[in-house]
Each structure stands twice: as structure tokens, then as C-alpha cells.
Amino acid sequence: MKRSLWEPKRRIERSYARSLKKIFKFVEKAIIGITDPFSMIGVLKSLTQTKEFQDHAETTALKMATHVFTDAGRTWREAAKVNGQGKEIYEALKNEMGTEVGDVFREIVKENSKLIKTIPESMTEYVSRYVAKEAQKGRRHTDIAKDLQEKFPELNKSRATLIARTESSKASTALTKARSERMGIRWYVWKTSEDSRVRSSHRHMNDVLVNWNDPPDPEALKGEKSYGHYAPGDIFNCRCYP
Numbered sequence: 664m665k666r667s668l669w670e671p672k673r674r675i676e677r678s679y680a681r682s683l684k685k686i687f688k689f690v691e692k693a694i695i696g697i698t699d700p701f702s703m704i705g706v707l708k709s710l711t712q713t714k715e716f717q718d719h720a721e722t723t724a725l726k727m728a729t730h731v732f733t734d735a736g737r738t739w740r741e742a743a744k745v746n747g748q749g750k751e752i753y754e755a756l757k758n759e760m761g762t763e764v765g766d767v768f769r770e771i772v773k774e775n776s777k778l779i780k781t782i783p784e785s786m787t788e789y790v791s792r793y794v795a796k797e798a799q800k801g802r803r804h805t806d807i808a809k810d811l812q813e814k815f816p817e818l819n820k821s822r823a824t825l826i827a828r829t830e831s832s833k834a835s836t837a838l839t840k841a842r843s844e845r846m847g848i849r850w851y852v853w854k855t856s857e858d859s860r861v862r863s864s865h866r867h868m869n870d871v872l873v874n875w876n877d878p879p880d881p882e883a884l885k886g887e888k889s890y891g892h893y894a895p896g897d898i899f900n901c902r903c904y905p
């Protein structure tokens with residue numbers, strides 16, 4: 664299948680997933696060998712405050728946002744070549760950082776680094792829930808701690824994949840929206856990734872012309888449970904794009 668020019672590149676998502684997995688590994692390493700779940704919580708909490716972790720989170724978020732930003736910029740330039748308004752598009756792409764597009768870029772960095780910084784916190788919540796459940800069965804803390812150390816790598820791997828997919832898609836859509844608005848382009852066509860994993864409510868949206876200011880509620884349109892109004896790529900695990 665020929666890939667669309669506008670489809671977000673999977674390698675951006677994969678590279679973000681790899682970086683996130685490294686962060687999870689870094690966090691998991693800190694709790695290795697701890698035999699008491701409550702000490703684990705303490706270690707996770709103090710880890711969040713370290714400069715090393717904070718820097719790691721910020722660099723990772725910045726890397727992903729830059730990746731999406733430059734890649735989509737290339738897409739716009741490609742499109743300009745085959746478009747009668749090529750010159751206008753080139754002009755609009757110049758010095759984008761000082762415009763609304765730059766604001767969106769900075770927002771992506773901020774939101775993602777915030778999200779990464781909550782990783783240890785969400786792990787502590789998991790520890791608390793797991794301890795409560797297992798202690799009821801009369802299990803010893805040392806066994807519970809051992810379980811947790813075994814569980815986290817798998818749990819975190821799938822979490823990294825989900826965050827990478829959702830957030831790189833959202834970032835890409837946000838930038839396309841900002842760039843479109845700046846160029847006075849008010850409409851887009853909803854595209855799915857056109858494979859078997861597309862959810863039925865989104866398959867329904869494929870090739871539909873949509874106004875940026877009037878996002879659809881794809882689930883409600885199909886009589887399913889609503890997740891609200893949103894643009895393609897702007898919801899968890901979605902690989903659709905405008």
C-alpha cells in the first residue's frame with residue numbers, strides 16, 4: 664500500500680516508545696532488590712524529584728516534539744511542490760517558532776514532559792493497589808515486592824507503546840491544525856491508517872471532509888459510547904490523521 668504524504672511516520676512513534684522504555688527501565692532499576700513495597704513507594708517518590716530524572720523527561724519530550732515538528736514541516740514543503748500556492752506555503756513555514764505554531768510546539772513539549780514525570784507516581788499507585796489486594800490474601804510483603812519487580816517490565820512496556828502511539832499522533836494533529844489555521848486552511852479530510860486495527864467508529868470517518876472548528880463525535884455518529892468531539896489522531900491509540 665502506498666503511504667500517504669500526510670500519514671505520521673511510524674518511526675517517530677517507535678523512537679518515542681524506545682526512549683520511554685529507557686525511562687521506565689531507569690525507574691524499574693531503582694526498585695530492584697527492595698524487599699518491602701512501602702520502601703518501594705518511597706524510592707519512587709524521591710526519584711521523581713531528582714534532577715537526573717527531570718532532565719531525562721524533558722529531553723525525551725523535546726526530542727519527540729522536534730521529530731514530529733520537522734517531519735511534518737518536510738511534508739508541508741513536499742505538498743508545496745505540487746501545489747499552486749507553493750510560495751505561500753514556503754513563506755508560512757519560515758520562522759514558525761515565533762507564531763501560534765511555535766506555541767503549539769512548546770505546549771507539546773510541556774504536556775509530554777509532564778506526562779513522563781508522572782510515570783513513577785503511576786507506579787506507586789499500582790504498588791498501593793497491588794499491596795492492598797495481595798495483603799488480603801495473607802501474602803508476605805517480601806513476596807509482594809518480588810511480584811511487583813517481575814510485573815513492572817511487562818506492564819511498562821505496553822504503557823510505553825500506548826503513550827508513544829497516542830502522544831505522537833496527538834502532537835502531529837495539533838501541529839497540522841496550527842499550520843492549517845495559519846495558512847487559512849479550514850478543512851481537512853479524515854484519513855484512517857486503513858488496516859484491520861482501525862476501530863469501527865473511525866473506519867466510518869475515512870475520507871470524510873471535516874472543518875477544523877467543528878470536530879465530529881465519531882462514536883456518537885455510530886450510536887456507540889461517546890468519547891466527545893475530537894480530530895483524527897487526537898484520542899488514545901488512534902493512528903488516524905488529517
Ligand SMILES: [Zn+2]
Nearest residue numbers: 865901902903
Ligand atoms: Zn483512529
